Amino acid sequence: MAGLLLSLSNAAGPCLQTPWRLSDDRDIIGPIVPIGRTNPVQRIARTPVSVCLIALPETTPAALFSLFEVLSSVGLAWPAVTGEGEPHAGFEVRIVAPTGGVVKSGMGIPISPHAAFDDIESSDILIATDLEIVSGMDPRGRWPEAAAFIRRMHENGTLVSSVCTGSLLLAEAGLLDGQEATTHWAAAGMMETCYPNICLRPERILVHSGEAHGVVTSGGASSWIDLALYLIARYCGREEAIRAAKMFLLGDHSEGQLPYSAFIRPRVEGDAIVAEAQGWLADNYQRPHPVAEMVRRSGLAERTFKRRFKQATGYSPVDYAQTLRIEEAKQMLETGDLPADEIAYEVGYEDSAFFRKLFKRMTGVTPSRYRRRYREIVQKLDAAE
Structure with missing residues (x-):
């Protein structure tokens, strides 16, 4: 690499x-904040x-x-x-x-x-x-x-x-x-x-x-x-x-690469309906049940939409939305101070226990451990200022 x-x-x-x-098709997905919306990266020269x-x-x-x-x-x-x-x-x-x-x-x-x-x-x-x-x-x-x-x-x-x-x-x-x-x-x-x-x-x-x-x-x-x-x-x-x-x-590699990984958003080509759904999902994070709403907006049968979405992106619609949400949670944990329960709610999960379980499955660590990992980096930077 x-x-x-x-x-x-x-x-x-x-x-x-x-x-x-x-010189799992559990559509309890709430608001999804686009990656970087909460903590925009400082524009460099x-x-x-x-x-x-x-x-x-x-x-x-x-x-x-x-x-x-x-x-x-x-x-x-x-x-x-x-x-x-x-x-x-x-x-x-x-x-x-x-x-x-x-x-x-x-x-x-x-x-x-x-x-x-x-x-x-x-x-x-x-x-x-x-x-x-x-x-x-x-x-x-x-x-x-x-x-x-x-x-x-x-x-x-x-x-x-x-x-x-x-x-x-x-x-x-x-x-x-x-x-x-x-x-x-x-x-x-x-x-x-x-x-x-x-x-x-x-x-x-x-x-x-x-x-x-x-x-x-x-x-x-x-x-x-x-x-x-x-x-x-x-x-x-x-x-x-x-x-x-x-x-x-x-940093510490004892927990493998997952805590360092980032979502590589797939580029959808050749399927305008899925591309539109992908963009809508990133922008309409306030809506409840986004997968059901994407299906409705597509005009396709539910099974057809899910099949085409998976074929175009490599993700099921639920997995894609959950991945976006976990990425946003990661950014909030990296640089913010909100408790994990509040972050769960902010990214759309009313069940914080489900959020914690999903977070650990996708990142390999708990939200608190993830925060400590990147807080150590921030603390080093603070100490050097």
Whole structure:
């Protein structure tokens, strides 16, 4: 899936071509709210947010390539996979290196940068991903070109961030002097010894400092996830961050993929009656017994309508309506505070026990567990603001 998403983001069309700034038939279905109606996704800028990822020989490729793919997919992968909304790039990501030539990482994996440091005049975001370090290593003076590049970008207003031991580059650039910062626990002693003016907080996963929170450091190697979600939420809105978490399963996987999945609304072609019913079902969420009403509006016999609906969409009318309703309930649980019983009523279920049973069958978790999962993401974003 990840490779597919990257190919989607790379093939999404003109929005990536903006210039880089270089130098059961139980019809108890009630109101159905169209997906996104309750919690509309914040509209992100049509001009992508520019991001530079620093590549050095000491760079470990995992976080660098993961950040590249996740950020590049924002605004593109979700519409492509689910059919919701118009695709547009949230970020334009480039890998940059001292000379622009291929960088052979310490893992032996070649990294091909898009540009050299000197080619980049400005960028909205700069990220120094984790570096391979060894015990007893002295980082001072080790990366002069990268340190100078980071200072220049910061002076030009770029948000500068790091993952794991990438914080050493920010320290070398002098951006962490007198500031709070975090790093991998194994590098904490090195940073305290070599950069005593830094207020190190190794117990933290994400720390922002400086004017307008212009410097952001994150802890261990997998903290690129926290940084990515923070940046997506900061620049594109929380809903996009939640979409990224769903698309890439960024979180606890012990309950499988169902809690992350989203309804991919089928496109109906060749059956105008079913297409009209599909649109009506999304828009007329206030009406009771929507399946019976769709049958009446179609002018078809009930068995004929249900057969054609299933043939065109892959869902029975009841299953389709229930799926829409559960999707709306998921969105309300992700970002709102309504109790599950009230959410059940809002999406059309008078029997909250039936709602809870159906929700668990369709998502793999209870409503309360689902809320906790995404509340953890929101709480992380709140803590980082």
